[in-house]
Amino acid sequence: MKLLILDRDGVINYDSDAYIKSLDEWIPLPGAVEAIARLSRAGWTVAVATNQSGLARGYYDQTALEAMHARLRQLVAEQGGELGLIVHCPHGPDDGCDCRKPKPGMLRQIATHYDTSLAGVWFVGDSGGDLKAALAVGCQPVLVKTGKGLLTLAQPLPAGTLVFDDLAAVASQLIH
Numbered sequence: 001m002k003l004l005i006l007d008r009d010g011v012i013n014y015d016s017d018a019y020i021k022s023l024d025e026w027i028p029l030p031g032a033v034e035a036i037a038r039l040s041r042a043g044w045t046v047a048v049a050t051n052q053s054g055l056a057r058g059y060y061d062q063t064a065l066e067a068m069h070a071r072l073r074q075l076v077a078e079q080g081g082e083l084g085l086i087v088h089c090p091h092g093p094d095d096g097c098d099c100r101k102p103k104p105g106m107l108r109q110i111a112t113h114y115d116t117s118l119a120g121v122w123f124v125g126d127s128g129g130d131l132k133a134a135l136a137v138g139c140q141p142v143l144v145k146t147g148k149g150l151l152t153l154a155q156p157l158p159a160g161t162l163v164f165d166d167l168a169a170v171a172s173q174l175i176h
C-alpha cells in the first residue's frame with residue numbers, strides 16, 4: 001500500500017514553543033491540507049503520529065485535541081481527500097512510555113492498524129526525534145523546513161534523510 005506518515009505540529013500546522021493548546025491555535029501551514037488531499041486522491045493513505053505531551057502537562061485536554069483533529073479531517077474532506085489514522089502520544093517526557101517519539105511505538109501502531117510493513121515508508125517530520133523514530137523502524141526519514149525544521153537542519157542529520165521545503169513539496173515528489 002502507498003502509506004505516508006506525517007508528524008503534526010510543524011508539518012501539517014504551525015507549531016509553537018507554547019504548544020498548540022486549542023482549536024483557535026491550530027492553524028494549517030500553507031498548502032498542507034491541499035497536499036494531504038492531493039495524496040489521498042492519488043491513492044495514498046496518509047496517517048499521523050504526533051507527540052502531545054501538552055496533555056500530560058495539563059495545557060489542554062483530549063476534547064481540545066480531538067477538535068483539532070476533527071477540523072483537519074473536515075478540511076481534507078472538503079478538498080476531496082480522506083485523512084487516515086491519527087495516533088498521538090499523550091505522555092510526558094518522564095513517563096517512560098513506548099509511544100513518545102523518538103521512540104517508534106506510534107509508527108508501529110500505524111503499521112499494525114494497516115497490517116503493512118514500515119520498511120521504506122516515508123515519515124515526514126520537523127524535529128530530530130521524528131527522524132530518529134523513523135530510523136528505529138526502517139522508515140525513510142524525511143525532514144521539512146517548516147516548524148522546527150530549519151533548527152533541525154542546523155544539526156547533523158541522520159544519513160539518508162531526505163529534505164523538502166514543506167509538505168506540498170513532499171506531495172509533489174510522491175505524486176507523479
Ligand SMILES: O=P(O)(O)OC[C@@H](O)[C@H]1O[C@@H](OP(=O)(O)O)[C@@H](O)[C@@H](O)[C@@H]1O
Nearest residue numbers: 007008009016017019020050051052053
Ligand atoms: O511535532 P509533534 O510531535 O506533532 O508535536 C509536538 C508538540 O507536542 C510539542 O512538543 C513539545 O516538545 P515536548 O513534548 O515538550 O518535548 C514542543 O516541541 C512544542 O513546541 C510542540 O508543540
Ligand SMILES: [Mg+2]
Nearest residue numbers: 007009010126
Ligand atoms: Mg513536529
Ligand SMILES: [Zn+2]
Nearest residue numbers: 089091097099
Ligand atoms: Zn506515549
